[in-house]
Amino acid sequence: VAGxxxxxxxxxxxxxxxxxxxxxxxxxxxxxxxxxxxxxxxEVPASAAGLFTTNLIKAAPVNVSQARLPRSGGRxxxxxxxxxxxxxxxxxxxxxxxxxxxxxxxxxxxDNDVLVASTGVIGHMLPMDKIASGIEKxxxxxxxxxxxxxxxxxxxxxTRPKESWASVEINGVxxxxxxxxxxxxxxxxxxxxxxxxxxxxxxxTPELLDxxxxxxxxxxxxxxxxxxxxxTNDTVIILANGMSGCxxxxxxxxxxxIFSKALDTVTIDLAKxxxxxxxxxxxxVEVEVVGARSADDxxxxxxxxxxxxxxxxxxxxxxxxWGRVLAxxxxxxxxxxxxxxxxxFGQIKLVESGAPVPFDQAAANKxxxxxxxxxxxxxxDGPDSARVWTCDFSYDYVKINAEYHT
Amino acid sequence: VAGxxxxxxxxxxxxxxxxxxxxxxxxxxxxxxxxxxxxxxxEVPASAAGLFTTNLIKAAPVNVSQARLPRSGGRxxxxxxxxxxxxxxxxxxxxxxxxxxxxxxxxxxxDNDVLVASTGVIGHMLPMDKIASGIEKxxxxxxxxxxxxxxxxxxxxxTRPKESWASVEINGVxxxxxxxxxxxxxxxxxxxxxxxxxxxxxxxTPELLDxxxxxxxxxxxxxxxxxxxxxTNDTVIILANGMSGCxxxxxxxxxxxIFSKALDTVTIDLAKxxxxxxxxxxxxVEVEVVGARSADDxxxxxxxxxxxxxxxxxxxxxxxxWGRVLAxxxxxxxxxxxxxxxxxFGQIKLVESGAPVPFDQAAANKxxxxxxxxxxxxxxDGPDSARVWTCDFSYDYVKINAEYHT
Numbered sequence: 001v002a003g004x005x006x007x008x009x010x011x012x013x014x015x016x017x018x019x020x021x022x023x024x025x026x027x028x029x030x031x032x033x034x035x036x037x038x039x040x041x042x043e044v045p046a047s048a049a050g051l052f053t054t055n056l057i058k059a060a061p062v063n064v065s066q067a068r069l070p071r072s073g074g075r076x077x078x079x080x081x082x083x084x085x086x087x088x089x090x091x092x093x094x095x096x097x098x099x100x101x102x103x104x105x106x107x108x109x110x111d112n113d114v115l116v117a118s119t120g121v122i123g124h125m126l127p128m129d130k131i132a133s134g135i136e137k138x139x140x141x142x143x144x145x146x147x148x149x150x151x152x153x154x155x156x157x158x159t160r161p162k163e164s165w166a167s168v169e170i171n172g173v174x175x176x177x178x179x180x181x182x183x184x185x186x187x188x189x190x191x192x193x194x195x196x197x198x199x200x201x202x203x204x205t206p207e208l209l210d211x212x213x214x215x216x217x218x219x220x221x222x223x224x225x226x227x228x229x230x231x232t233n234d235t236v237i238i239l240a241n242g243m244s245g246c247x248x249x250x251x252x253x254x255x256x257x258i259f260s261k262a263l264d265t266v267t268i269d270l271a272k273x274x275x276x277x278x279x280x281x282x283x284x285v286e287v288e289v290v291g292a293r294s295a296d297d298x299x300x301x302x303x304x305x306x307x308x309x310x311x312x313x314x315x316x317x318x319x320x321x322w323g324r325v326l327a328x329x330x331x332x333x334x335x336x337x338x339x340x341x342x343x344x345f346g347q348i349k350l351v352e353s354g355a356p357v358p359f360d361q362a363a364a365n366k367x368x369x370x371x372x373x374x375x376x377x378x379x380x381d382g383p384d385s386a387r388v389w390t391c392d393f394s395y396d397y398v399k400i401n402a403e404y405h406t
Numbered sequence: 407v408a409g410x411x412x413x414x415x416x417x418x419x420x421x422x423x424x425x426x427x428x429x430x431x432x433x434x435x436x437x438x439x440x441x442x443x444x445x446x447x448x449e450v451p452a453s454a455a456g457l458f459t460t461n462l463i464k465a466a467p468v469n470v471s472q473a474r475l476p477r478s479g480g481r482x483x484x485x486x487x488x489x490x491x492x493x494x495x496x497x498x499x500x501x502x503x504x505x506x507x508x509x510x511x512x513x514x515x516x517d518n519d520v521l522v523a524s525t526g527v528i529g530h531m532l533p534m535d536k537i538a539s540g541i542e543k544x545x546x547x548x549x550x551x552x553x554x555x556x557x558x559x560x561x562x563x564x565t566r567p568k569e570s571w572a573s574v575e576i577n578g579v580x581x582x583x584x585x586x587x588x589x590x591x592x593x594x595x596x597x598x599x600x601x602x603x604x605x606x607x608x609x610x611t612p613e614l615l616d617x618x619x620x621x622x623x624x625x626x627x628x629x630x631x632x633x634x635x636x637x638t639n640d641t642v643i644i645l646a647n648g649m650s651g652c653x654x655x656x657x658x659x660x661x662x663x664i665f666s667k668a669l670d671t672v673t674i675d676l677a678k679x680x681x682x683x684x685x686x687x688x689x690x691v692e693v694e695v696v697g698a699r700s701a702d703d704x705x706x707x708x709x710x711x712x713x714x715x716x717x718x719x720x721x722x723x724x725x726x727x728w729g730r731v732l733a734x735x736x737x738x739x740x741x742x743x744x745x746x747x748x749x750x751f752g753q754i755k756l757v758e759s760g761a762p763v764p765f766d767q768a769a770a771n772k773x774x775x776x777x778x779x780x781x782x783x784x785x786x787d788g789p790d791s792a793r794v795w796t797c798d799f800s801y802d803y804v805k806i807n808a809e810y811h812t
Contacts, residue, residue: 327637
């Protein structure tokens with residue numbers, strides 16, 4: 001049925017799920033072991049759009065890719081793990097550009113149609129010899145079945161591969177969307193990088209693709225927080241090559257809505273997988289806030305709760321500590337009436353109209369011992385809402401981040 | 407010499423150091439053990455001023471005291487530990503007012519001249535029977551030597567008593583200032599309360615005292631962060647009774663500057679003691695930022711660095727992870743040129759003009775193994791600066807906050 005979104009949890013190598021994409025992941029020897037170069041290529045020129053870190057300290061590949069997007073004619077994404085190419089000055093910029101020109105000359109495409117991303121340690125120059133031979137290997141290894149190896153090529157300390165895919169019918173034509181991701185906020189002990197690459201065979205203009213990925217990020221990647229730290233390298237890139245044969249999406253019509261809805265299922269699924277794989281995480285936490293004066297205000301409150309170390313340690317301890325949640329809401333910098341606050345853990349109400357209410361302590365503890373926790377906070381009667389995802393804060397978070405040495 | 411500030415680390419019961427103050431700390435049975443009611447009284451009416459939490463969720467005693475300050479004629483501060491009287495609705499407001507009226511009727515002073523503060527668990531009604539008999543005991547126990555017992559009366563999970571004092575000559579007259587404090591950001595596993603009470607025998611109008619404590623807080627308490635969480639109960643109250651006999655400070659003249667400088671030494675010393683006693687802290691960390699476009703911008707950057715869990719865990723691990731410091735600075739929401747950033751741990755320079763420079767790794771590790779760490783970040787050539795204090799983030803922070811159960 002048009003607009004119905006199909007999804008699956010099976011690992012399929014999602015970045016080659018859509019028609020006309022090939023990919024590869026190879027070992028260049030940048031990180032200690034495993035694939036560390038990923039390449040994703042569209043058979044034909046694709047609309048391309050991207051989103052990048054808002055950190056003032058931006059890695060070289062972020063500067064290179066950001067300047068090239070959105071664009072028509074996008075052909076490839078090349079990424080490396082093990083070295084962030086951040087705080088590397090002019091040499092770093094030259095190296096990032098060299099990565100794209102190595103790919104473009106081997107593929108015989110325009111240099112500006114290649115995008116680049118990096119993740120890994122900060123402040124070290126890229127080993128360009130290894131990168132160059134790695135890129136050659138990656139081009140030779142390109143395959144329509146290469147999605148899984150490309151996914152492995154961008155992983156760093158991730159404990160699980162993260163991919164998601166969806167298909168949707170637009171005017172009787174099946175359109176596919178597939179995405180991969182690595183990291184979260186500060187999942188990597190040294191840097192802080194989230195990379196996500198999405199491919200689709202939808203036909204959509206660069207402008208509309210840019211709009212779609214921005215709106216989608218607002219309800220997915222931008223609702224994600226592990227510890228409030230944002231990376232120098234965060235990058236989301238989407239390629240849409242039109243090979244599904246669906247009619248061109250060139251305005252905000254019902255086709256755009258159908259495509260966007262399918263895209264959201266992929267990006268939200270990826271965001272939740274990233275939160276669940278936060279460093280040391282033992283559970284995924286969704287914070288829903290409703291009733292502030294705007295959706296932005298709701299998100300501010302939700303993020304402040306989700307980033308509170310006190311809330312996160314209480315969740316690790318499976319403690320229904322509503323006082324910490326309220327105190328975090330109260331310092332979010334958003335106006336609301338403290339006497340109108342309701343608070344629930346799952347379906348268990350702990351606070352009504354700003355005051356504690358009796359609740360079943362055993363049931364609350366049992367709920368909080370689960371692996372998926374939902375905290376719901378109502379701060380007023382407005383129609384707006386927001387939800388964000390995070391994880392709890394365990395001994396292992398401190399262990400991973402304290403014992404890592406630069 | 408006029409303006410020279412004398413200080414000491416000896417525990418003297420600082421809140422009765424200035425002339426004309428008596429105090430007591432007694433056990434009322436609110437918390438599990440130890441003194442849990444503190445009372446501080448001025449022999450004569452005093453100028454009084456205060457600062458309170460900016461959290462939207464304010465405890466009842468905060469609302470009561472805030473409405474009464476600044477004022478002339480202040481006579482007493484009553485505080486309890488073990489129960490925050492927060493999220494307690496109208497009953498909580500009545501109970502906070504009852505605490506002041508119990509004191510005022512026993513002392514024979516005006517009710518509005520008594521201030522109140524609480525710290526402890528959120529969401530429970532005060533045990534008013536215990537409070538009432540405790541206050542009676544506290545009034546009977548008042549003594550010019552009661553400063554130390556009053557200090558014990560406000561402590562919760564503090565591992566060390568925190569007090570500071572200074573004396574300064576104003577126009578040939580010795581003026582004394584003494585202060586006590588408890589907690590830090592979220593030092594208490596359940597709430598988040600910093601209480602600080604300061605007494606002085608300076609003669610100063612309520613308006614100027616209000617100005618002095620606000621300016622002083624900006625370079626002390628407001629530069630303090632343990633985990634970014636702010637309490638429902640944070641309270642600073644200062645009483646100035648004029649009994650030194652110094653001439654009245656009624657404008658921003660040199661006497662005001664001398665008094666303010668001495669006050670700053672007390673509040674900064676208390677703030678640093680609070681940071682050093684953060685939950686699970688193994689070291690105190692000072693973050694200095696210079697060169698942003700305003701002092702406020704410098705403070706924003708410094709606080710973002712000081713609150714970064716990644717920076718704090720790296721410091722716990724004694725790792726000179728400058729990349730995390732830069733990444734935190736870059737997401738502070740303040741504009742600066744990434745290529746103009748210098749970064750030092752103590753005297754060891756790790757980053758110059760935005761790029762890493764070779765440094766003595768062994769010396770850096772040794773420096774970071776110390777108990778007092780200074781991180782210096784220069785982000786531009788402006789004259790403004792800010793410094794904030796925090797602590798590192800250890801296994802024990804998670805342990806204390808996860809294992810506490812409501």
